Amino acid sequence: MTTPNPLTLPSPAKLNLFLHIVGRRPDGYHELQTLFQFLDYGDDLTFTLTTAPGVRLENPLPGVADEDNLIIRAARLLASTTPRELPGVTIRLDKRLPMGGGLGGGSSNCATTLLGLNHLWNLGLSIDRLAELGLSLGADVPVFVRGFAAWGEGVGEKLTPAHPPEDWFVVLKPACDINTGNIFSEQGLTRDTPRIKIAPAFEGDASRYRNDCEDVVRKLYPEVNQSLTWLSQFGPARLTGTGACIFGRFPTESAARIIWESKPSGITGFVAKGVNISPLHKKLTELR
Ligand SMILES: C[C@@](CO)(OP(=O)(O)O)[C@H](O)COP(=O)(O)OP(=O)(O)OC[C@H]1O[C@@H](n2ccc(N)nc2=O)[C@H](O)[C@@H]1O
Numbered sequence: 210m211t212t213p214n215p216l217t218l219p220s221p222a223k224l225n226l227f228l229h230i231v232g233r234r235p236d237g238y239h240e241l242q243t244l245f246q247f248l249d250y251g252d253d254l255t256f257t258l259t260t261a262p263g264v265r266l267e268n269p270l271p272g273v274a275d276e277d278n279l280i281i282r283a284a285r286l287l288a289s290t291t292p293r294e295l296p297g298v299t300i301r302l303d304k305r306l307p308m309g310g311g312l313g314g315g316s317s318n319c320a321t322t323l324l325g326l327n328h329l330w331n332l333g334l335s336i337d338r339l340a341e342l343g344l345s346l347g348a349d350v351p352v353f354v355r356g357f358a359a360w361g362e363g364v365g366e367k368l369t370p371a372h373p374p375e376d377w378f379v380v381l382k383p384a385c386d387i388n389t390g391n392i393f394s395e396q397g398l399t400r401d402t403p404r405i406k407i408a409p410a411f412e413g414d415a416s417r418y419r420n421d422c423e424d425v426v427r428k429l430y431p432e433v434n435q436s437l438t439w440l441s442q443f444g445p446a447r448l449t450g451t452g453a454c455i456f457g458r459f460p461t462e463s464a465a466r467i468i469w470e471s472k473p474s475g476i477t478g479f480v481a482k483g484v485n486i487s488p489l490h491k492k493l494t495e496l497r
């Protein structure tokens with residue numbers, strides 16, 4: 210199949226179905242054990258190849274300078290791997306994911322750019338190389354590059370395929386912004402959860418899922434505390450990443466939508482299906 214120009218590619222969200230902090234590296238970074246799953250919901254990136262050289266973002270993100278935007282950083286890093294003169298590209302971002310919500314939107318945009326431009330520029334870089342480039346831009350980028358639900362260790366870059374149930378989720382965004390660095394520097398954070406040795410036993414057993422950032426986030430952010438208390442009435446509800454988004458799991462779309470419709474007024478979010486193959490990889494496979 211010939212690749213269309215412009216080409217629109219999905220940039221899905223991730224959930225950390227559970228997140229344990231099992232230690233700290235000498236450089237201060239926290240070692241995690243986590244279970245990543247994708248959602249069939251996220252941003253879209255549209256790439257238009259141009260005769261004029263250079264990388265441009267059609268619509269800048271409020272509060273993020275273009276040179277800090279992970280889309281531009283990914284495109285420039287990729288371009289630096291080849292001495293070839295490359296066609297220019299204009300990239301449009303249709304943003305649906307709340308920023309800094311623990312859904313990995315920026316990291317996902319970064320991975321979609323790496324994979325999309327590797328394809329459009331015919332660079333032929335392997336997934337391993339793209340994951341390595343991605344890791345230099347953020348700890349959550351490799352899982353989006355690899356595109357399979359995964360058991361993550363290290364800072365989230367050591368990935369083993371996982372197969373959690375593809376349930377439906379109500380994702381809520383309490384009205385507060387949480388800075389990842391602030392949560393990881395909190396004194397009261399649990400940092401010594403024992404390492405799990407048999408990961409598969411955990412995948413299908415949602416009742417054992419826990420997020421070690423949750424207690425600290427509940428204390429610091431009453432909005433998250435209230436939303437978790439509300440959603441927990443209907444089943445286990447958890448924080449994703451360091452928040453602020455939370456999620457509840459349901460076996461069917463209709464069950465999730467009933468809860469979504471009854472949410473307290475003023476709260477935003479969405480309903481989405483958990484998927485073990487990234488929608489980005491599905492789309493790229495169709496193009497090959
Ligand atoms: C917690 C997770 C779980 O998926 O997700 P998010 O909540 O960001 O989505 C990630 O590990 C987030 O990784 P990443 O996206 O690289 O974090 P950053 O925003 O760069 O981290 C900001 C700061 O938090 C601290 N940090 C981050 C990750 C980690 N494993 N240990 C840390 O101590 C570091 O001080 C770092 O400078």
Ligand SMILES: Nc1ncnc2c1ncn2[C@@H]1O[C@H](COP(=O)(O)OP(=O)(O)O)[C@@H](O)[C@H]1O
Pocket residue numbers: 270273277278279280307308309310311312313314315316317318319389450452
């Ligand atoms: N393309 C991008 N989309 C979202 N955030 C970006 C992007 N590029 C850089 N950022 C920065 O990354 C931060 C984290 O964003 P995001 O990945 O959405 O959240 P989280 O890491 O909590 O899941 C944002 O607050 C923003 O400053």
